Amino acid sequence: MNMRLTTICIATALLAACATQPKPLQGQFETLTAHQAAANNMTGSMVRWGGRIIRTEPRPDRTCFEVISTRLTSDGRPYWASDDTWGRFIACRTGFYDPALFEPNREVTFTGRIEGYEERKVDGFIYKFPRVSADVVYLWPKRERVNVITRPSPWPWAWGW
Incomplete structure (x- = not known):
């Protein structure tokens, strides 16, 4: 019984280690969406938000990113299970x-503090964007698409496996 429990504990620890966030994305953050932040005054809240870049805007002293937000996986990567988004936000960071x-x-995933709000037009609609002063800008590697082709086995005894 003790050997089985020990094996389960070790397996759980190994799986947990695989699901950890990259070091720059670790920390304590508010659990609110960009949409919730736009509906309420959440200035000063520390957030970890991510999504897909809509536009990158280099400025003389910093770069700002307009992002469509979605929920994040346990490792902090944006997760796209459906067309349901968590709103839009702007994240700015010093540098080019x-x-x-x-x-x-x-x-991309950002960590930082909500420093205010900015109104912009989105296809003629005035949209209120939370603006994050980013401490971290984490660009994820591109996901590779793989086409998997399955064929029946030429060995009839393997079909039931």
């Missing part, structure tokens, strides 16, 4: 981030 690398539809 190249729009050729930080291009539309790239997945």
Whole structure:
């Protein structure tokens, strides 16, 4: 019985280690969405938000990113299970981030503090964006698409396996 319990504990610890967030994304953050932050005054809240880049805007002293937000996986990567989004936000960070690398539809996660709000038009609609002063800009590697083709086994005895 003790050996079985020990094996289960070790397996659980190994699986938990695989699901940890990259070090820059770790920490304590408010559990609110960009949509909730826009509906309420949440200025000063520490957040970890992510999504897909809509636009990258280099400015003289910083770069701002307009992002469509979604929930994050346990490792902090944006998760796209459906078309349901968590709103939009703007994240700004000191320095130059190249729009050729930080291009539309790239997945990115930010950590930082909500410093205010900005109104912009989205297809003629006035939209209130929470603006995050980002401490971390984490660009995720592109996901590779793989086509998997399955064929029946040429060995009839293997079909039931």
